[in-house]
Amino acid sequence: MTKVRLDETHDPARRSFVEAANQANTDFPIQNLPLGVFSTKSDPVPRIGVAIGDHVLDLKKASGATERLTQPVRDALQETSLNSLFALGRTRLRELRRIAGDMLDQGATGNQVRRHASDLLVSADECTLHLPTKVANYTDFYAGIYHARAAGALLTPENPLPPNYKWVPIAYHGRASSVQVGQGAVRRPLGQRPPAAPGTPPSFGPCERLDFELEMGFYLASGNNLGKPIPIAEASKEIAGFTLLNDWSARDVQRWEMFPLGPFLSKSFGTSVAPWVVMSDALAPFRVAALPRPEGDPRPLDYLFDGEDQVRGGLDVHLEVLLSTAQMRAANTPARRILTSNAKYLYWTPAQMVAHHTINGCNLQAGDLIGTGTISGPSPAELSSMLEFTSAGTKPVVLPNGEQRGFLLDGDEITFRGRCSRDGYVSIGFGSCTGRIAAAEIASLQKQVA
Incomplete structure (x- = not known):
């Protein structure tokens, strides 16, 4: 079994600039960042995001706000399901989770996501959530x-x-x-x-x-x-x-x-x-x-x-x-x-x-x-x-x-x-x-x- 890894992404002191993510009763603090597929009325094509507090970070759009993502991850984030992203394996998923956390970190003052939050963050209330993967089996x-x-x-x-x-x-x-x-x-x-x-x-x-x-x-x-x-x-x-x-x-x-x-x-x-x-x-x-x-x-x-x-x-x-x-x-x-x-x-x-x-x-x-x-x-x-x-x-x-x-x-x-x-x-x-x-x-x- 893979050794359990604890790193800065699990730091209990870490906070997000999305205030709802810092509330004690939230399911989705910055230490979590679960993946899902969502759409909105204004953009009905399903796309990949992460939940953060009471918002969803649009990873398809946010992938253009950082140079740290590898091309295979960047390509997978353009898909309408998580299959291609999961196929890249746990190492790439770990990298994505770390980068998404850095994008949403309270201390990242020069961060492009924070600067353009209105374009990259969507209120969860406005989202329609879809099946995360195309389940073949x-x-x-x-x-x-x-x-x-x-x-x-x-x-x-x-x-x-x-x-x-x-x-x-x-x-x-x-x-x-x-x-x-x-x-x-x-x-x-x-x-x-x-x-x-x-x-x-x-x-x-x-x-x-x-x-x-x-x-x-x-x-x-x-x-x-x-x-x-x-x-x-x-x-x-x-x-x-x-x-x-x-x-x-x-x-x-x-x-x-x-x-x-x-x-x-x-x-x-x-x-x-x-x-x-x-x-x-x-x-x-x-x-x-x-x-x-x-x-x-x-x-x-x-x-x-x-x-x-x-x-x-x-x-x-x-x-x-x-x-x-x-x-x-x-x-x-x-x-x-x-x-x-x-x-x-x-x-x-x-x-x-x-x-x-x-x-x-x-x-x-x-x-x-x-x-x-x-x-x-x-x-x-x-x-x-x-x-x-x-x-x-x-x-x-x-x-x-x-x-x-x-x-x-x-x-x-x-x-x-x-x-x-x-x-x-x-x-x-x-x-x-x-x-x-x-x-x-x-x-x-x-x-x-x-």
Whole structure:
């Protein structure tokens, strides 16, 4: 694993001339500078930027205000997605983050960005945010052991964990085309639902057990050639940055379809990601040890074991889920936090996921998206899906206005937030990943039947 680097970009004393970036509650101080893709009404072509306080620095325009950028980086910043930039690798991303920080530094009085801030900085309120990369491939892991236990116990309480769980990072290939930026509607899917009784046919219609899954996602940097695995000691170099990820799940459809090949329509209708990508280097102060394995758990096989990754391969990211219903919004009631968790609860590290993904020679590509799996924690308040949190709907969440939810109803809005904090460093955040449930599209089917 790459050694954790701390440098002047993590200096807690550093301040930006963008005043909102110096507020204690901001997700986007100068120590963060996450990458994203945005557009405005006046310039509708998507372009690359970094979030700073309540503004976005237009990197396409700002690239002309410095001579420090290499030509490959300058060229990549003219694109409408982050794929080409990520393909340049972590070293170039580190250089870009340092240069962007210098552009936004409070002390840079002669800085061209500060001098022409009105042209290069855009208010976040004026921005439309887009999917950060053109996702060619999406893989979802099952690396949260507390989720695996809690969800498994609802089906096979006598043996909730699969026998291979502690040996291999389990995953499935997801649907890349339905990955969407977490800022809009999520359509309730249609599908087959389990038979009401043995020997009866399945029913068909809108999903009745719609759920979220609290995950983190990460994007690949330069990737690897077909047939050439990425060694575990090199795997972290291939992670460009991290984001929040909601793996929406149709639980009734999933229950009926998943054996023997796993989920299909129950997952492929939509996956939401936060619009901002927090670069791996920004997270250096918040690295922690991999989740300690209890006595008796097997040591990972050699291709999955790296000493440095065991010491610093985890991430301390505080996560939370907020729920807002249509009735709450009509009454101007703020969203209610229903659970919290932390990325440090993952049984397998992101580097182990990359190493395992490629051990058979599978080629990962720049901009590919990998989900960690649901990140539940050890306490009941940290069970990070409705399936677990409400015991499959039998113990519904009770909201302050008296509404109850076992699973999600139309009009419900789910928001994920993530934040890193550590004594001696400035806290950084991931923004938010939000989706509001829209009713299933059944009119066209009804016309066909008619």
